[in-house]
Amino acid sequence: MAHQDDAPQPRTRRRGQGELEGQVLAALGRAQGPVSAGWVQERLGGDLAYTTVMTILTRLMAKNAVTRKREGRSFVWTSAADEAGLAALRMRKVLDGESDREAVLASFVTALPPGDERLLRELLGQAEGQEPDGEAER
Missing domain, CATH: 1.20.5 (Single alpha-helices involved in coiled-coils or other helix-helix interfaces)
Structure with a gap:
């Protein structure tokens, strides 16, 4: 007899490529000023690890979609591009590769x-x- 704990757990939906970046940019766009990665993590919900948020922010910085500055011992982040701007950066990257x-x-x-x-x-x-x-x- 199977216990309730043995029942298959529903799978978490995997985000589409770029979806998480868009969510991070949207959160930064709602901020009143520069914010910490922890602030972004809180706005995106509890299922994301802090390291995941930091990875996305670092990737967005490499794409010139966000900026960061040191504040104390950590960084604060600001959006430099909205979701449309990020899509345009992706399109430009594809074009530059041809x-x-x-x-x-x-x-x-x-x-x-x-x-x-x-x-x-x-x-x-x-x-x-x-x-x-x-x-x-x-």
């Missing part, structure tokens, strides 16, 4: 749905107006 940037960009643009393509053109037009000396191309 040898034929033009082909990658052309393939990306032609695969966009019409609404997204239109939005991208609008955003590029706005960015062009912000270029120093009126130069839009490098």
